[in-house]
Amino acid sequence: MNGSDVMDYGELPQLEVDDNDDEEYDSNAWGRIYLRGVDDGADSDRRSSAGNERKRQRFGSKLEGILYCIGSAVGLGDVWRFPFLAYQNGGGAFFFAYLVLMFIIAIPLYSMELAIGQFSSLGPIEVWRCLPIAKGIGYAMVTISTLVAIYYNVILAYTLYYLAQSFRSVLPWANCDEWWGADKETCFVRKKNITLCRSVPYILHLKYGSTSHSNDTSGWTLITYRGVSFLTPLAEYIQLNNTCSDVTGTTSAAEQFWERHVLDLSPGIEHVGGLKWDLAVCLFISWAIVFFCLMQGVTSSGKVMYFTATFPYVMLTVLLIKGVTLDGAMLGIKYFLVPDFSKLTSLTIWQRAAEQLFYSLGIGWGGLIVSGSYNHFRTSIVIQSTIVNVADLLTSFLGGIAIFSVLGYMSVTYGVPVEEVAKAGQGLVFVVFPEALTTFWCPQLWSVVFFVMLYLLGIDSEFPLVQTGLTVLSDAFPVLRKYKGITAFVACTLYFLVGLTCVTRGGQYVLNLLDTYCAGVSLLIVIATEVISLMWIYGVSNLSFDGSFMLGSPPNIFFCLSWTVISPILLLLIITFYFYQWTPITYNNVEPYPHWADAVGMAFAAFSVLQIPVVAICVLLRKKSLQAVFRPESNWGPADKHLFEDYRKFKAQKRSLPLNHRSSIINGHT
Structure with a gap:
């Protein structure tokens, strides 16, 4: 190819880096990150589907974007879900499985979702301009995020309630008191040295x-x-x-306080009962906090993340130091960490590790695409993804150490087996840990520290769940960007009203039903469909091309292998195994739900997944062309109008240039 051909094609002035920028834009951008924000033309990121300009907010800096992603990933599951999964599935062996899957599927898939959002500056629905037939995947993502956002904030309401109770002169769950409804015949209090x-x-x-x-x-x-x-x-x-001491009680004071007072639990989901007004107030406060943090969009939530994504680590460190210095701490840590490598031969451990990865990191929820859409166009992807994944794993590890050191302390102090005090899920943070806190010096202080940490861990995971829906609305109706506060207020109000169903006397059963079905197999199916659609239909070559235009070099061959082969196969195996071992839902692994409740849960799961084929049919009927639904729309590309024109020129001649030469052109070299 002669030099004139290169010059005619290579004039991409909008991609040149300012000479005053000391961070050179190199061809290893997929694996390099710089934390100082640079002007990526964010102020001029304006292009609508009609060719007009569209404004979009950006993170204030690269660091802000990373903290937003860390805050989104690190949540309640790191404290109660991950440690118990490790304990159940071979301790250190689970860590090994988790680490392997993190590198071979989680980091590549995390990078993939960030990349398509960053490249297009679009949310999880409009991003499918690249492949219109798959737009239903975006609708499924938004549906899952919306349902999870509704019940996730209910758990945060529980946390606020316990935080308020922590300021009493005596922690109420420390004794079997009649004022909160303790059953004297069955309630007992574990005492030290008894x-x-x-x-x-x-x-x-x-x-x-x-x-x-x-x-x-x-x-x-x-x-x-x-x-x-x-x-x-x-x-x-x-x-x-x-x-x-021959105690005749059957349930501890902490457990009765949780079930009889906080939840006022009804006999079953068929008995919804009345509204728990104290929890409703806490839910209102939590939604008010979400609203005030999101009322200015990512501009406000990004700044809030500087606190909510970092301060929990201070409190976690304090709890960790306290935990490991307790008598019996090593006994609990042994249960958490000692590996049983024979478990690795079971598909269950790999399924659990993969589910926890997707659940914790937010893959398939739509929030990652939204986060990427607020990134600057040249923000590196891989190291950002690696930082978030490692931070999430480290938090899970430290949280597990803190939790199980306290469980070991309880085992030695009360003379009960670790497995007797180790509870899964909400029971761990609302029953077991609060009970242990009653034996600490100044238990009110430690209770405040624990529940503040818990709330901050959870609230910044709530932000992207809600922001996903808000972004979809602003993408569909750009005029709403002028009314961010009103849109956020209406959305949070609706979420709050629907969430009231989870703060009735039977609300805990509703929450458990939603948690089981809304973010279970339906999420796995959405992720599998997303990967197959992007890599096998839109094409890994097209995605690599888009990435090379954005970052100066294509993704590495391992990522491409993971996207096209490893991830789809593993996802399909996990989904198949999920259906193979499916059992009807229970509450606390004991009380079975009625058959109609299982049917309702399946309907929620099906509602998310069925949007994929239904929307595909609607798109096909609207476009009236099979070819049109399988090729990118004319407005697919970067949001910045200058970058978009350069992208079109670049794409028009992509077959005439070798890929390594395209990279040099993007970098401003001939």
């Missing part, structure tokens, strides 16, 4: 279960704990049995 009679074998097993003995066994007696026989000093055995 041994329960049923715990005597466990206590002796901890002390002597692994002790070797000589042939002389005089003064020792043989006892059995969970099928394991061992020798223990007879005198100590007799003393413990004579001094132990």
Whole structure:
């Protein structure tokens, strides 16, 4: 190719970097990041589908964008879901599976969603201008995010309620008090230095279960704990049995406070009961906080993230230091970390690790596409994705250490097995941990620290769930960008009103139903469809081309392999296994739901997924051309009008230039 051909094609002035910018725009942009914000033409990012300019907000800096993504990823699941999953699935073996999947599918998929949002500056629906037939995927994403946003804030309302109760002179869950409805016949309070009679074998097993003995066994007696026989000093055995307390209660004060007072739990989902006004007030306050943080769009929420995404780490560090210095901490940490590598041969551990990755990182929710759309056009992708993934893993790890060190402390202090106090989900943070806090010095202070940390971890994960819907509305109706506050107010009000169904006496059953079905297999199906649509229909070559135009070089071959082969196969296997092992929903793994409730949950899941084929049919009927629905729309490309024109020129001649030469042209070199 002669030089004149290169010059005619290579005049891309909008892609040149200012000579005064000391951060050179190089060909390794997919794997390089700079934290200082640069002007990517954000003020001129204006181009609508009709060819007019459209304004779009940007993060104030690259660091702000990273903190927004970290805040979105690090949430309540890092504290209650991840540690218990690790405990259930082989401890360190689960970490290994999680780490492997993080690098081979999570980081590539996270980068993919950020990239398409950043390239187009569009939300999860309009971004499918690249492949109109798949626009239903965007609708499914928004539906899932909306449903999760509704019940996720209910959990934050619980947190606010516990935070308010933490300022009492005595923590209410520390005693079986009648004023909050404790059942005196069944309620009991675990006390330090008081041994329960049923715990005597466990206590002796901890002390002597692994002790070797000589042939002389005089003064020792043989006892059995969970099928394991061992020798223990007879005198100590007799003393413990004579001094132990024979508690007749069946549920702890903390558990009764949660179920009988906070939730006022009805017998089942068929008994909705009345509204819990105290929780409704907390829910209102939480939605008010969300509104004030989102009323100016990403401009306000991005600034809030400087606090909400960082301060929880201060409190987590304080709790971690406190936890590891408690008696019995190492016992709990052992349960959390000691690996059982035999579990790796089971598909369950890989399924659980993948689900936790997608749930925590927000892949498939639409929020990542929205986050990318507020990035500056030249923001690097891979290292940003890696930073967020590593931060999320580190938080889960530290949160697990903090939680299980306290569980080990409870085991030793109360003389009960770790598995007896280790509860999954909300029971861990609203029953077990609060009960442990009652034994700390100045328990009110520690309770405030814990629940403030919990709320801040959760609230910045709520922002992108709501922002996804707001972005979709502003993309569909650009005039709403002038009325961000009003739009956010209306959306938060509607979310609040629908969320009231979850703060009735039967609301916990509704929340559990939504959590099981709305973000379960439907999310996996959406992600699988998204990957297949982008990589197999729009084409990995087209996505690589768009990425090379944006960042100066195409994605690496490993990412392409993950997108086209590894991720789709793993996702399809996990979905198949999910249906294979499906069982009807229960509450606390005990109380089964009625069959109609299962049907309602399946309907919620189906409603999200069925939008994909339904919208595809609607798009086909509207365009009346099979070819048109499988090729990008004419307005697919960067939002900036100058970049868009350069993109069209670049695309028109892409077949005439080798890819490495295109990269040099983008970088302003010939």
